[in-house]
Amino acid sequence: TQLLEQSPQFLSIQEGENLTVYCNSSSVFSSLQWYRQEPGEGPVLLVTVVTGGEVKKLKRLTFQFGDARKDSSLHITAAQPGDTGLYLCAGARSTLGRLYFGRGTQLTVWP
């Protein structure tokens, strides 16, 4: 069973559209990370959220951590082809130790 459920699994949109990716769990996490991975490469850390209800912005990307620290969302405004990639959420239960990954959302943005 997957501790973190990501949706949607695939997303194909046109340049300029907005989108939201969800990451849900029934478990509480001490922090949650979002990564982006390109083919043939390792995941690159985008952001870490720690506090329930926290919102972080990274240019056109907005990350939110749920109040109960069980879920998170990633919103992209005016998507660009350069945003194409696999987006992974990962939860931590402590300050050290393993991360629990979702299956990922494969985003394709068409010009």
Place this chain on the structure above:
Amino acid sequence: NAGVMQNPRHLVRRRGQEARLRCSPMKGHSHVYWYRQLPEEGLKFMVYLQKENIIDESGMPKERFSAEFPKEGPSILRIQQVVRGDSAAYFCASSPRSPGINEQFFGPGTRLTVL
């Protein structure tokens, strides 16, 4: 600053051979994690090590897989007598010695193909 280094990037082995995957953490990082990624799946945790200690190996298969992080040198993930099902991308991540939060930085991965 150099990031997490992994080598080789690609490794081809025949069934029954041994595979050795190496990981050098970021400078100043003393915690190393290994994950495996299969197509259409997220990353699955394998093992967590600190220098000369295995902290959590709950994700490691019981047989044929071992990992170490010696006092000097890179961390090694070793797979003995490889089978086709071992074909996957193996990623190493590292985190700082006294992290306030659990942020892990990943290497580019080793793609293992078993013929």
